Amino acid sequence: MAVRAVIFDWGGTLTPWHPVDHESLWRSVCEPHFPPGQVAEVATAIRTAEQDLWQVTGRSHQSATLAQVFERAGVSATEEFLASYFQAWDPHTYTDPDAVPLMQGLRERGIKVGVLSNTMWPRSAHERVFLRDEVMDLIDGAVYSSEIPWAKPHHEAFRAAMAAVGVDDPAACVFVGDRPYDDVHGAKGAGMRAVLIPNDDVPAFGGAAPDAVITSLAELTDHIDAW
Template identity: 30%
Template sequence: MALRGVIFDMGGTLLHFTPEGQSWEQSEKLGTGAVYQYLRTLEYTLPPEQEALDAAWQVTRDTWAGIEHADVKSLKLDTVLSVIAQGWGAEDLPGDVYQDMAAAYMGAIQPYVRPLDGVYEMLRALRDDGLRLGLISNTFWPGSVHLQDLERFDLTPYFERLIFSSDAEAWKPNSGVFLQALDTLDLAPGEAAYVGDSLYFDVWGAQQAGLRSVWIEQPDPWLPEGIEVTPDATIRTLPELPAIARDWATVPDVPQSEKRG
């Protein structure tokens, strides 16, 4: 089927959420470090800071690794931070403290959010080619906060549908969240491509739902043990995408997921 629409991941695909030159781990520790300092101001007794941040990072990694089988109602920032705080020995916190913890965490990271190179050029080209555009983001953060980031960089006008997993309680790589976006955009799976930086959540997830996949190549890709995947296309920079989309829009192709039968 000819391509009629493109759906995007957000973090690492359209927007950076890590300070320049730093890793995901360092970014997470920036956020949890702000939570740690906030709890210290409330005079909670906590482990030494580096020990606490290392433990928080392990909670974050374990949570992401188990997303496919997790209770989706628990995959929200205040819930994850409550698990981290309990691990630090801060239990039975008042409700407003959880809200303030989340605000501290996001407030430490948001100043570093910035668009990837070439994002505007790429989105304008796809829109000018008449393709329908959507976004699906796996995120613990409230969608309203991410919407602020997208609006700050004038990105929202490009998209007809924005899905944030914490609000929708539907997460990649499960097919349901891809089908939600397709339904809104009036697209069949074979008429859409999904673009992202994760081989597992984005490429494998999209292909399981019948979409083409475009992987933004990463130096250290991660896949769960036992899963193998081949993207339908691989790019290094966003401006490479429109040419691939034009090929798929004019010459019907069969996605890798269908080829495997």
């Protein structure tokens, strides 16, 4: 069946994967907003809450939000604090340079472009990144798990992404991601083709085989054309 939509994961896929020191990042965020003697304690509380909620998501496939992180950590996050947080993440969010020509090529072929991300961030934070990197106008629909009850690999997350791009047949959709369990297993379970961009920091999962493996986004078009 011809491909009608390609849906991308965000972190590690549209944004190239690289390690992030989350503990140091949270300390840098907290430093301007808390007394020096409280910075380490608050940063640790936030990071622990964040990890706990990601573990819940991993077990139950239920989504979580930044607001839940701060509530769990007992921290009141002001607008200024949130601005510092997203500013600290800026260097880690730049879109892969191959994404723009890839998305343009897909749309020239009449193929819808979507995004499905497991994220605690609000839509506005992701859209700010896409606007900054001039890819916002190339995305036909996006779903962020922070806005729905479920996260990948739950099939409802993939169905929501299909609805966002206006395609109702999963066999006509391709999902591209870097996580064998969340992305490949999840997409295959939802009836889609799955393309893996592997990296060594993501746990392996042998329960579902990708339809293709690529090392860069630039390699994707050849597979799409072959399908």
